[in-house]
Amino acid sequence: MIPIMTPFIGEAEAQAASAVVLSGWLSQGSEVAAFEREFAAAVGSDHACAVSNCTVALHLALLAVGVGPGDEVILASHTFIACANVVLQCGAVPVFVDIDPNTFNMKPELVAAAITERTKAIMCIHQMGMPCDMEAIMPLARAHGVAVVEDAACAIGSEIRMNGQWERIGRPIGDIACFSLHPRKLLTVGDGGMMTTSNVEYDRFARLLRQHGMSVSDSVRHNSRTVILEEYPVPGYNYRLTDVQAAIGRVQLTRLDEIVARRRRLAQTYREMLADIPGVRAPSEPEWAKTNWQSYCVRLPEGADQREVMQKMLDRGVATRRGIMCAHLERAYAHHELRLPLPESERAHRGCILLPLFHQMTEDMQEQVVSSLKAALVKQPALV
Numbered sequence: 510m511i512p513i514m515t516p517f518i519g520e521a522e523a524q525a526a527s528a529v530v531l532s533g534w535l536s537q538g539s540e541v542a543a544f545e546r547e548f549a550a551a552v553g554s555d556h557a558c559a560v561s562n563c564t565v566a567l568h569l570a571l572l573a574v575g576v577g578p579g580d581e582v583i584l585a586s587h588t589f590i591a592c593a594n595v596v597l598q599c600g601a602v603p604v605f606v607d608i609d610p611n612t613f614n615m616k617p618e619l620v621a622a623a624i625t626e627r628t629k630a631i632m633c634i635h636q637m638g639m640p641c642d643m644e645a646i647m648p649l650a651r652a653h654g655v656a657v658v659e660d661a662a663c664a665i666g667s668e669i670r671m672n673g674q675w676e677r678i679g680r681p682i683g684d685i686a687c688f689s690l691h692p693r694k695l696l697t698v699g700d701g702g703m704m705t706t707s708n709v710e711y712d713r714f715a716r717l718l719r720q721h722g723m724s725v726s727d728s729v730r731h732n733s734r735t736v737i738l739e740e741y742p743v744p745g746y747n748y749r750l751t752d753v754q755a756a757i758g759r760v761q762l763t764r765l766d767e768i769v770a771r772r773r774r775l776a777q778t779y780r781e782m783l784a785d786i787p788g789v790r791a792p793s794e795p796e797w798a799k800t801n802w803q804s805y806c807v808r809l810p811e812g813a814d815q816r817e818v819m820q821k822m823l824d825r826g827v828a829t830r831r832g833i834m835c836a837h838l839e840r841a842y843a844h845h846e847l848r849l850p851l852p853e854s855e856r857a858h859r860g861c862i863l864l865p866l867f868h869q870m871t872e873d874m875q876e877q878v879v880s881s882l883k884a885a886l887v888k889q890p891a892l893v
């Protein structure tokens with residue numbers, strides 16, 4: 510059985526976690542602080558604030574840039590549902606725009622057309638690790654005084670060319686970027702998230718709110734020789750990461766370059782292998798972006814039955830996933846008023862599948878995946 514993804518993690522992470530357990534301090538403390546410094550350095554950011562997952566990082570990011578009741582946030586529907594959910598959790602309105610079928614990310618022209626007086630933020634999602642077109646969207650946002658939050662859940666190690674210079678996703682280019690450490694992403698700690706920014710006020714805000722709005726953290730009080738009484742200036746959340754997870758994350762981070770390089774080689778091999786299946790379209794990068802290939806999304810031939818193809822591949826021992834979901838097609842958004850049609854989002858959701866791609870994958874496994882796809886696409890003669 511070839512899984513869709515499996516984490517690249519081992520003895521070093523187990524030992525790091527074990528050391529934290531034996532230290533007696535398991536919750537957010539010095540390991541989290543060290544992980545934040547190392548993460549910030551890895552993505553080229555001034556500040557990184559660790560939280561429990563990317564969903565809550567996005568929630569804090571929207572609150573930090575001032576998104577509140579009645580505001581509008583522009584984003585793709587073609588993404589994990591958490592993106593739209595956090596907009597609702599701020600009391601704001603998600604305004605969905607359609608995607609470019611080549612990058613699976615929002616089309617800048619459509620973003621421009623969706624901006625209104627009530628637009629407070631644009632959520633730029635680097636879907637499946639493919640950078641969103643920041644060079645086109647940033648000037649639009651700045652011209653309208655709208656904040657930009659990058660959903661970099663999938664995009665650690667991805668690169669984008671901005672003003673002629675290549676840089677890693679996460680500096681960030683917008684106001685805040687949010688990363689995920691879920692096992693479906695390149696690096697994992699089980700569940701975890703990171704918020705990066707160059708704005709010290711946003712960073713302070715997130716640090717305060719992730720810990721119940723507490724003025725002085727428990728670890729600072731623990732290490733103090735004088736009594737410190739904490740205060741609660743604002744109502745907050747418990748969105749903390751633990752030191753056990755941070756210790757795992759610090760080891761994972763040292764594997765990043767190796768993981769990205771390996772995924773790029775595997776993607777290249779897929780591209781060559783898929784070239785001789787008629788009608789199947791392999792994903793490709795625009796010349797200004799280098800993805801980390803967090804997911805490998807292929808477009809099926811016109812008219813192919815997505816579910817049937819997936820089932821036939823599963824019967825041959827190959828796990829796949831359907832194309833990225835569309836929030837507006839789910840029951841949770843059944844009563845949400847769509848302002849714009851989303852044909853490319855729906856087409857990508859129904860007409861694509863994700864192929865297995867993970868660090869330990871061999872060329873033999875890739876051949877098995879591709880031959881199972883080829884076999885699944887062979888038209889059975891109709892039974893008369």
Ligand SMILES: *Cc1c(COP(=O)(O)O)cnc(C)c1O
Pocket residue numbers: 562563564565588589591592634636637660662663688689690691701702
């Ligand atoms: C995985 C993912 C999230 C959610 O990340 P969690 O860490 O699981 O909360 C958000 N956005 C996108 C695009 C994702 O792929």
